[in-house]
Amino acid sequence: MTLAEIQAKLEAGIxxxxxxxxxxxxxxxxxxxxxxxxxxxxxxxxxxxxxxxRADIDSGELHALSIKARTPEEMT
Known part of the structure; x- marks a missing residue:
């Protein structure tokens, strides 16, 4: 699984x-x-x-994902 594929899934899901x-x-x-x-x-x-x-983690395609989640206001 490529970074671009993961990014696309996250952008579509959030x-x-x-x-x-x-x-x-x-x-x-x-x-x-x-x-x-x-x-x-x-x-x-x-x-x-x-x-x-989750499906990618469960299948083993994605082993580990470190997450930082922010609101736009938290980025300023």
Missing amino acids: EDSTVTMEGDGCNCSTLVVSPAFVGMSLLARQKMILATV
């Missing part, structure tokens, strides 16, 4: 998101910025992101 990826296809990190995270705890944000790639 409303109005901007996704930045680093690493390689099976062990990578992401920064997801979306207004959908407003009012959510960090754990709830991570669960939302992981839900979009």
Whole structure:
């Protein structure tokens, strides 16, 4: 699984998101910025992101994903 494929899944799964990826296809990190995270705890944000790639994690295509989830306001 490529970083571009993971990025596309995250962008499709998280409303109005901007996704930045680093690493390689099976062990990578992401920064997801979306207004959908407003009012959510960090754990709830991570669960939302992981839900979009759960099938890839379960199949072993994606081994590890380090997550940073921010609202646009948290980036300023």
